[in-house]
Amino acid sequence: MWIRTIEVDGLRNLRSQDLECSRGMNILIGENAQGKSNFLEAISLACQARSFRQSTNEEILQFGREHGSVTASFEEGGSGGSITCRIALDERHKYAFVDGRQVTQITDFLERTPPMVVFRSESLAIGRGSPEVRRRFLDGLLVGLAPSFARVLRRYRRALMQRNTALKKGWGVPELAGFDDELVVAGVVLLERRRALVEDLGKIAARFQMEFGEELGLSYRATIPLSYGDGQTLEDKRAEYRSFLKRGLHRDRQQGTTTKGPHRDDLSISLQGRSLKRFGSQGQVRSVVISLKIAEIELLSQARGRPPILLLDDVGAELDHRRRERLFDAVSKGRQVFITTTKLEVLGLDFEDCRLFKVEQGEVGNKVAN
Amino acid sequence: MVSPVIQNLVNRLRRLPGIGTRSAERIVFHLMAAQGGEIAALADSLTELGERICTCGICGNLSDSDPCPVCGNPEREREIICVVEQVEDLYAIERSSQYRGLYHVLGGVLSPIAGIGPNELSIGKLVERVRHKGVRELIVATNTSTEGEATALYLVHVFKEDRVRLTRIAHGIPVGGHLSYVDSGTMAKALEGRRPLS
Known part of the structure; x- marks a missing residue:
């Protein structure tokens, strides 16, 4: 199961936008404090109904906004089936929807979304x-x-x-x-x-x-x-x-x-x-x-x-070449990966099925698709 | 500029459960457009509610008589008491029209966080009823929350010296429900509470 499109609105510093993802490697490149990690957080919200940073709703909501949401459409690997999951939040509550219908039990939501593994320096x-x-x-x-x-x-x-x-x-x-x-x-x-x-x-x-x-x-x-x-x-x-x-x-x-x-x-x-x-x-x-x-x-x-979706937040810098290669080797086998970096060279590898996004002042833009 | 009369009513309605600002406004506008003395009738109903509803001295039910219609009904079985948290729960059981015994409303459940201990619940009254009114069975119908379960167990302790039988209301698969739609927590409860077929 992988994320085909993701739409964010009113979260952190992220511009309201709709993005198409690669089913393989998705690289988010940009300077510090531009919104790369915030984008990963939005993905975790869409998959797990919570932030991997354990942030409160108030922290996740964009300054001055009362409501925010993230919507992801997931595609099943072989069967071609798809579901759309949406998390909407205000300062006090989160509301989960699957294919437009509200889900009140968090477990019902988690059973339908793919699992996720996050690796960041805090890990x-x-x-x-x-x-x-x-x-x-x-x-x-x-x-x-x-x-x-x-x-x-x-x-x-x-x-x-x-x-x-x-x-x-x-x-x-x-x-x-x-x-x-x-x-x-x-x-x-x-x-x-x-x-x-x-x-x-x-x-x-x-x-x-x-x-x-x-x-x-x-x-x-x-x-x-x-x-x-x-x-x-x-x-x-x-x-x-x-x-x-x-x-x-x-x-x-x-x-x-x-x-x-x-x-x-x-x-x-x-x-x-x-x-x-x-x-x-x-x-x-x-x-x-x-x-x-x-x-x-x-x-x-x-x-x-179903393979988990992987979120790697600025880990290239944390690892020496050998360990980085070992990690990428393990993660890139038919799995969807979102990885952030300040410099592409740090990743230092060629990936198949890869999409590059440039993150600047909260805007996540398509850079090159190959 | 909003009329203070309207604003006042909106504010009052908003304090009611399940009603937000938008719903409150809809109600107010509906009432203002209503014909045929609807406002007066509603006002009368509310006044009546405030003046005539009282708590049943026996079971804690709310009604316009003391004892309440359940306790005052000679047809009801007096040896069985169903223990519930709130009056709403009593209503939910009454709606099924299957239960012919009496009730006891605890007025809450044990919750250290909320500062509710045994003395805050009407347990003393229940003990009195059980010991002096020949009660055979207590059906404990508190919720399956942590607090509801803890309260059920506390009642077991309270009555351990008495001859009354304590039963717990069954929890599990909804009637007409498909097994494949039942969540795993409910399924576990249902399996735990299985009963013999033969």
Whole structure:
């Protein structure tokens, strides 16, 4: 599935315009602060109904505008079918439409749009940043793999927020029990999905990292380490989780927050047997994040049966020649790519099925098509 | 220049649920063009609503009598009580005309964030009804939200020493619905709440 046309209106500094895209490589070239990343953000909005920068509606809306929208028409690879997805927003709400009909469940929207992989300089924080960045990476990928997982996440966050507030207010055990239960039900699913994902991701990423002669290891660090014994039923797992919560209740009350659970977990990454976060060089962090991103692309292609759309924001500059080539090699196999750069030479490669756009003061113009 | 009389009414209507500025204006213009005392009739209805509607002392339903028509109806089964969050939910169940028991309106659900604890809900009254009126079954029909589920579980705790049976309203596939259109969350609920056929 690929984006054939994209139409933006009233977003960031982008001129209202309608663009035709290549089903292969789309290169956005321009000076800094002209709107290249904003255009990628608009694409992510059209595919995922949210910005990869986690921006608020107010930030995304063009200054002085009350409404904005982005409309993308997607084409199915072989069958020739197409759908049009539209996200309209005002300062408070987003409205999603598929083929002109409003979709009220975000999961229904995500199940119909292609998945997406974003790589930008901020992505490097997966290697070096706080655990929260890695949790968000895992959860975002889980939603990409199965959009209905967004419900589990929402349920978990809601229960956590209610439970934490109740802890701060000193609610009793019986009043708390219902929220504990909600937390347990969503928490067990969240834990299992993350663990399974880390395993799958680890295998693929390690294979790519081996090409650079380095051994990569991923492991999930759970603050509630369920035993996952043979023949354990869902109910057993819930009971185990519940007993962890119970044991931590005194401390949770003192701190006024839930101290253990998936919201405190981490993904630990090792390279050559040593912690990447603590001992990895800048270059190693980059190459590991690339391996993770390539693994992400592979997993999404397998799970969804349609290749993800790739957004690469100014990454040419981040990488040395060899790693850049490896990345482009992995991404350009029959996939639609949007890439931004200040200088074409940085990309330094010839692509088939390529379209060039020049971005200047919010205007994205066709430059050369070959 | 907008007449302050019109503006005033528009502002009032806008505060109602589901009505924005445009709808409010449409209503006002419709009323101004209306014939045959429609405005007076509407005004009378509103006054009546304000003066005569009261809360049922037994179940918390809103109506023009206390006890409400449900509690006051001798035909209704008095050993079954359906527990709902709001009066709207009671109306939704009544519309099906399938339920013959009584109701209890909680007036909300447990929500630490909103500052609603057990004392803010009419749980004490429910306990009293269950213990003194020979209630056999409580159907807990709170929503499937986090808060609705938490409240349902809290009720289980409240009545764990009593002989009353607690049931949860079923959640799942809509009647006449196609399985292929059901979202995965609902499907999971439906599978969890399956019942024996034989």
